[in-house]
Amino acid sequence: MEKHERRDIPWLRLLLICLAFGIAAPVLGQSLDSLEQALATAELTNAEKIDVYKELALGYINDHPSRSRLFSAEGLSIAKKEGDQKSESAFLYYLGSSYYVSTMYDSAAVYLDKALALARQNGDEDSEVSTLKMYGQLYRRQGQYEKALARYLEAVKIGEQLEDDQQLCDVYMGIGGTYHLMQNNTQALYYYGKAEKIALKHENGQNLGDIYLSLSSVYKYEEGGKEKAIHYAEESLKIHRQSGSRSNEISALQTLCGAYFQYDDYLNAMKYAEEGLHLAKETGNTNLIAHSYADISSISYYMQQYERSAEAALVALETDSTDHHLKLTVFSNLPLIYAHLGKLDAMEEYFARYKSAVDNYSNETYQNSLTEMEVKYETEKKELKIGALEKQRQLHGWLGVAGATVLLIALAFAFIRYRLAVSRRKLAEAETRRLEQEQQLVAVQATLDGEAAERSRLAKDLHDGLGSMLSAVKINLPRVKGDALLEAVDVSRFQTALGMLDDSIQELRRVAHHMMPESLLRYGLKISLSDFCDAIPIAQFHYFGDEARLPEKLEIMVYRCIHELVNNALKHAEGTQINVQLIQEPERLSFTVQDDGKGFDEHTVSEGMGLQNIRQRVAAFQGKMAIYSSGHGTEIHVELQLTNKDSND
Structure with a gap:
């Protein structure tokens, strides 16, 4: 997710306000609590309150969207009373963005429509670019990639006229991310490269962290790209941990998880997936929570933990069923998971749902047509409307999309049948091994039972038979001696023999005890x-x-x-x-x-x-x-x- 940049905040005035009322001065992006304290304790003018509400609404968007909506609504009310349409447009944009973060896309679209109309009415091109960029994120999340690119390219045209590098950097990242989701990594790397140049030029660490995330996602699918994928993800995680943005930190953890997963390092992948899920639950961001569960499901599947894999996949769908890319991933995994679990009805159900989701995928012809639209934007620099994009998409894409859909369904069906055959063979082999192991265990158990029975018999024979005989010998020896007079040497030998007999009886009892201890x-x-x-x-x-x-x-x-x-x-x-x-x-x-x-x-x-x-x-x-x-x-x-x-x- 692209971060929301801070803008239109008169920090010098806010600093003077806080100092005047003895409140800890806020540091840019750091002390939202100080601003809330200023609202509660300071006597501010309406214009000053609007500025504070803007900062609070923007500061809470990513990590606490509900609080962002609260401050946006209060600021919007004051802006309407003051007739400040520029601020009114900003608060409408913040409301739309916070609903987007909460995956409430219909509400997000309503407020973004109002923000865009008001920005164009007032000629506020900076706000227009931000709103178009937010529209691009919204459409991309819903899998409407042609609409996302159309909005992003509108934003590029205005951003270049304004020479606003910050806005252009964010928009280039959005275009690159859209092409990456469409599996057009050549175009994705091109736009990520343009965004990286701007971030390095202005030494913008936050943007650089987001770009490194995107580059990691691309390189993990490139041949020989393992080191780059892990390196970029780790660098991004360092940057976002230092910034304190939980949502960006979670995205970095998920990307690092994906890099290790791509190269079969499932233990490291699971470690970062579980850490990302823990942080996502703390923020309450349903989309990040759902993606973390989807990651855990995929990793568990390859670790042959099929029950856990199915459970995590279903939780991901329940948490956020609006993310097109997430649904496609989960729907493609669940048939394979249920095949391994032997639940054929569930496998067929999710295979049908996967086929339905595949209908929204685009083919190579469709992607090329979108690239041609982008070239038209770049060369002619004229206004393009959604209707024209729809007609051109229909002209170049209908047959290709239909053919690609049929092909994908056929391939998916063949793949499922192959995996089922492999699964049955593996289950049969596993059953054979299990039976062999059971036979071996039965044989060992029989041997142990025989040994225990033999030890018990020997212990009883030694104790009751030989032990009794020795005890009888010990009792009768003194009687044999009777009243006979023995030499001193013979007496000593007789006593020694009795002692050795006692020792023998004790040793016999010890051996019998250890063979089958009575205790x-x-x-x-x-x-x-x-x-x-x-x-x-x-x-x-x-x-x-x-x-x-x-x-x-x-x-x-x-x-x-x-x-x-x-x-x-x-x-x-x-x-x-x-x-x-x-x-x-x-x-x-x-x-x-x-x-x-x-x-x-x-x-x-x-x-x-x-x-x-x-x-x-x-x-x-x-x-x-x-x-x-x-x-x-x-x-x-x-x-x-x-x-x-x-x-x-």
Whole structure:
């Protein structure tokens, strides 16, 4: 969006007014609050009030259009009473511009018509150029590109007679932007170049920032233009952030997003799109909000986040359905999005709406006819009217537009069918991969179940069988000795044998316990892991969350994984401390084993059987495992999602 320039404001008089009443003096484009304070506290003449209302109306147009309308209406009332038709024309222009910013285009056209008629009646050519330029923006936003160029070229003719570089710079930018939307980048670059020369000549940073935005939008579609596109967008963002204009800053963020998106850098593109949306919501500018949602929709589609893409596209349409270019973009994306989601009815609906929107597009012949009109303006320098433009457009364009429409529809239909075929093939491949993964997981789960059952059996056999036998031996040995007298050496050996038998019984119980810990089956993960870590001097256990019991298989898997990870740390890390952390939430379970040992290089050291077994166990429960290792230690983190069934068991 072109910015609105400040004009016809007697700043010296306003400065004297503020100083006279002890109010902080306003700085150009900086302190609108000071002007409002002047209205409330100073005794101003009607002429002075009109000047203040002009500055407030213009200052709030882009970022707070509703406040701009409030001050414009108050200033218009005073101007009518004073018979100041020039100021009356200015306030009508501000009203039309503020309605344009709020995307209320019918109201904008009403006030711009009044402003243009009054400016021509009074011979105010400066106001006439501004109003014609605003008309160009309005028609361009609505997709009426021939009308937009007609208004812009009328403004060029008057601006050249006035030798008003500021006005010409803005109008050249508008013409370049219109040609860019028509995909005629040769003409777009020509007019952006003319605007850039003027901005550099007068060192106008604001205009230069807007021009850099436009150049970025053009170069991102040029072959080898990536660096230029990103460079111009970043320079524009710096300029507009310094100026404090939120709407221009948002436009720069959206343009930078588009540059990264064009070159498949979707993460950076999404970052700038979300930042732009946040600022756009703060300003309340519906068109900027809608464009931000459209950007997020396009990026999400290529990131294969189809649900989010569809949701953002629909919000964009609901927010602003008046922007022709925005509708065309969203309508062309939604059929593809719904094709991926398998919603064929919705796909057909939006494909039909896309075909309807395509009817408004122009073809190459139509663009060339508009270029010829521009040449006529440049060479003959005579008044052109809307009726003449319509006739010439019909003469050169009807057949071309009809043919281009049919061709575009046919190509779009063929493209949709191709994408549907590709989508079906990809869905089939994805289903095949899913079934293979499920088969692998079933096999791993069966292996884990068998292992758990075997461990349980062995633990029971060791404890109940061999453990009982050893205990019986221990009880009977003293009886075998009876009252027999033994030498001192034999007594010592006998006592040693009893001690070794005690140690064997304890070791057997420890092995049986770790194969299938009784505390795990009785009390759950928290108690069993706490007992396990307490037995290791350098291990510390931390537990967070609720203590609801989980399915037995899941608890055994978590216990075995932590047991293996701690043993690995003891064997290989050579550290002084091991931290075990378990977090249990209603929908999530995670655990971490961290040591301060020597670590290892994940890229050069292959995983051993222990880590591979842990990965298989975690994968069997659809979990994720991450390893972080450096010279300061190793951290292994496992994340598991719990279903309602898991949480309530």
